Amino acid sequence: MSQPAEIVVEQLTKAYGKFLAVDNISFAVPKGMVVGFLGPNGAGKTTTIRMLTCFMPPTSGTARVGGLDVFHDSLKVRKNLGYLPENAPLYLEMRVAEYLQFRGRLRGMDRGTIKKRIDEVTELCWLSDRKRWPISKLSKGYRQRLGIADALLHNPPVLVLDEPTVGLDPSQIRETRKLIANLAGLHTVLLSTHILSEVELVCQKVIIIGRGKILAQGSPEELKQQCAQRGSGARLVLEVRGPADQIRSALAALPGVEQARTLSDNAVCTVELSGKLDGAMREQIAALVQQRGWALREMRSAGASLEEFFVQITDPGAAAAA
Amino acid sequence: MSTTLALARREITGLFYSPIGYIVLAIYLLFVGLLFSLLVMQPGAIADPGPMFQWNHLILIFVVPFMTMSLFSEEYRSGRIETLRTSPITDFQLLMGKFLGAMGFYCVVIASSLIFILILSLFGRPDYMTVLTSYLGLLLMGMLMVSIGLFFSACTQHQILAAMSSCVTLVALGILFQAISYFLGSALGVSWAWLRTLRHVLRYLAIEPHMVNFSRGILDTQNLIFFLSGAGLFLFLTYVVLESRKWR
Numbered sequence: 001m002s003q004p005a006e007i008v009v010e011q012l013t014k015a016y017g018k019f020l021a022v023d024n025i026s027f028a029v030p031k032g033m034v035v036g037f038l039g040p041n042g043a044g045k046t047t048t049i050r051m052l053t054c055f056m057p058p059t060s061g062t063a064r065v066g067g068l069d070v071f072h073d074s075l076k077v078r079k080n081l082g083y084l085p086e087n088a089p090l091y092l093e094m095r096v097a098e099y100l101q102f103r104g105r106l107r108g109m110d111r112g113t114i115k116k117r118i119d120e121v122t123e124l125c126w127l128s129d130r131k132r133w134p135i136s137k138l139s140k141g142y143r144q145r146l147g148i149a150d151a152l153l154h155n156p157p158v159l160v161l162d163e164p165t166v167g168l169d170p171s172q173i174r175e176t177r178k179l180i181a182n183l184a185g186l187h188t189v190l191l192s193t194h195i196l197s198e199v200e201l202v203c204q205k206v207i208i209i210g211r212g213k214i215l216a217q218g219s220p221e222e223l224k225q226q227c228a229q230r231g232s233g234a235r236l237v238l239e240v241r242g243p244a245d246q247i248r249s250a251l252a253a254l255p256g257v258e259q260a261r262t263l264s265d266n267a268v269c270t271v272e273l274s275g276k277l278d279g280a281m282r283e284q285i286a287a288l289v290q291q292r293g294w295a296l297r298e299m300r301s302a303g304a305s306l307e308e309f310f311v312q313i314t315d316p317g318a319a320a321a322a
Numbered sequence: 323m324s325t326t327l328a329l330a331r332r333e334i335t336g337l338f339y340s341p342i343g344y345i346v347l348a349i350y351l352l353f354v355g356l357l358f359s360l361l362v363m364q365p366g367a368i369a370d371p372g373p374m375f376q377w378n379h380l381i382l383i384f385v386v387p388f389m390t391m392s393l394f395s396e397e398y399r400s401g402r403i404e405t406l407r408t409s410p411i412t413d414f415q416l417l418m419g420k421f422l423g424a425m426g427f428y429c430v431v432i433a434s435s436l437i438f439i440l441i442l443s444l445f446g447r448p449d450y451m452t453v454l455t456s457y458l459g460l461l462l463m464g465m466l467m468v469s470i471g472l473f474f475s476a477c478t479q480h481q482i483l484a485a486m487s488s489c490v491t492l493v494a495l496g497i498l499f500q501a502i503s504y505f506l507g508s509a510l511g512v513s514w515a516w517l518r519t520l521r522h523v524l525r526y527l528a529i530e531p532h533m534v535n536f537s538r539g540i541l542d543t544q545n546l547i548f549f550l551s552g553a554g555l556f557l558f559l560t561y562v563v564l565e566s567r568k569w570r
Contacts, residue, residue: 102331
């Protein structure tokens with residue numbers, strides 16, 4: 001974290017009438033890092049991104065990209081920024097290379113540079129064989145890649161990608177993640193998404209936003225730790241043959257178990273335990289089951305995942321009900 | 323400047339890629355041909371294309387709105403406005419790019435009527451200077467019409483709504499105001515001062531009285547000012563709308 005911050009957001013607020021879409025948030029994105037911007041739908045991700053990319057001004061607070069204020073130095077900020085909006089809107093009647101050429105000219109690039117960069121970015125985004133294609137004939141995946149190619153065209157130091165893998169097939173998703181991971185170091189990337197595995201794979205830092213506020217930030221490992229410390233992180237799932245009620249109450253009585261829940265109660269019942277469950281605990285459980293004459297079929301740990309943490313902090317209601 | 327031209331070029335090619343452009347062109351040619359054969363190409367008449375230009379706005383008021391309706395509306399609807407506004411271009415460049423693009427296509431549309439001048443020149447010797455001033459008049463009138471279309475397109479994301487609103491406005495300027503002022507002048511026959519003023523104002527705001535001079539080869543500053551100030555006003559209003567959308 002010793003790197004200087006490329007994006008600095010301080011007490012940023014956006015209000016639509018009385019509704020606070022983004023409520024006094026502050027965070028920083030270090031230079032050369034891929035940072036995941038995570039949140040459920042309607043959390044304020046896109047609004048924050050729109051303020052960072054100078055699409056709309058903040059109601060209050062400041063945001064600086066590359067040391068420049070998004071409001072006062074808007075044009076300069078936009079020069080240094082590559083942005084892929086949600087759903088990658090394009091001119092469908094244009095051809096791929098033609099579109100990139102148009103976008104290059106909008107950014108004031110000269111002809112030679114544009115030509116060179118079109119070759120580079122189409123190569124990078126696996127579009128080389130589609131350069132002459134009309135955009136209307138491209139599949140969703142290719143359009144998304146064209147959007148990323150457009151964002152990369154002027155080789156900007158900062159990239160903001162709003163849900164770049166939406167609508168892609170699994171192999172394209174993997175390739176796109178690889179592409180984004182490769183951008184780290186050369187570019188500072190702010191990646192908005194609600195897919196958690198994506199964040200775990202490509203991001204060095206995660207910022208979680210919910211209902212307009214920052215709920216947590218840190219590296220994926222730090223967040224997992226926080227999750228485990230909250231107590232309900234570690235869980236064990238047991239499959240035992242025997243009377244469901246007795247099994248549940250016996251397990252719940254064990255020291256360290258905070259909660260025992262029956263997931264299914266057929267001849268073989270499934271029980272989920274949560275609490276401070278370490279290795280020795282599992283042996284104790286196995287012994288207990290055997291002692292009572294039940295049969296232990298399976299015991300697996302459902303460890304603290306980012307997903308759980310995400311659900312916990314973004315939707316406390318749902319987490320309590322679970 | 324080059325960014326503005328890049329935007330303008332995209333608008334022109336965009337219109338040529340879409341069926342709308344060709345429909346506009348075909349309808350325009352059809353009706354100009356009608357004006358030409360009814361008012362100009364008469365046996366024994368002098369080779370004066372004037373009436374064809376004088377009444378040209380009656381076609382253009384229904385054609386231009388379809389040319390301009392998508393300029394901003396479609397950008398809003400498709401979300402492309404986000405890619406445009408996060409590019410390093412100013413709102414003024416965006417506005418001028420769209421305006422010049424639509425004007426470029428408009429020029430292609432009115433230039434298509436040169437075919438009738440060609441036909442006329444086969445049968446007689448029209449005054450080419452008058453033809454020139456007529457086209458200048460059409461160009462200036464186009465600036466006003468396109469800027470009105472641009473304004474309504476910037477107001478909504480619904481193309482049809484944009485087309486209807488600009489059509490209504492252009493019908494008012496092109497037909498309604500003149501008809502009312504004519505009605506107030508002759509049919510009513512009263513001479514209250516305020517009514518006379520109203521009649522003058524309406525007549526000033528009507529398009530035809532300004533177009534007629536150009537079609538006769540007269541360049542009057544009043545007509546120039548009317549078209550240029552009108553276009554300037556609506557371009558300014560469009561700019562204000564664009565700016566205000568940011569704050570919503």
